[in-house]
Amino acid sequence: MTQQFLRFFRVLAVASFAVLSAALITACTTATYGQSFLRDEQISDQYRFKIYVGGFSGPDTADERARSEIKDFMAKERYVGYQIVDRRHNFIPSYYEYMVRFTRGARN
Numbered sequence: 639m640t641q642q643f644l645r646f647f648r649v650l651a652v653a654s655f656a657v658l659s660a661a662l663i664t665a666c667t668t669a670t671y672g673q674s675f676l677r678d679e680q681i682s683d684q685y686r687f688k689i690y691v692g693g694f695s696g697p698d699t700a701d702e703r704a705r706s707e708i709k710d711f712m713a714k715e716r717y718v719g720y721q722i723v724d725r726r727h728n729f730i731p732s733y734y735e736y737m738v739r740f741t742r743g744a745r746n
Contacts, residue, residue, distance in 0.1 A: 667692040668703040700734040
């Protein structure tokens with residue numbers, strides 16, 4: 639009886655460790671899945687995009703990734719500033735959708 643208990647306990651410990659490890663690995667993941675910024679047809683220089691989150695990632699993790707994506711987009715499109723005008727969360731699939739208005743520098 640003791641041998642069976644020890645065997646069960648070892649299996650339970652290994653399974654628990656595997657589940658915990660997987661949760662920690664995916665806890666702070668974010669992705670765009672190759673989706674780029676989509677232009678708002680109604681308002682010039684306004685775009686929307688999604689940051690998909692996994693595990694225990696929350697709005698702070700998504701915001702950090704969004705700022706990084708925004709800065710890359712600004713450099714590519716030659717914008718000088720931005721304002722996040724809206725952010726909404728979707729549960730399944732889990733993502734944050736951002737609506738961002740960009741500004742260009744003064745024209746000469």
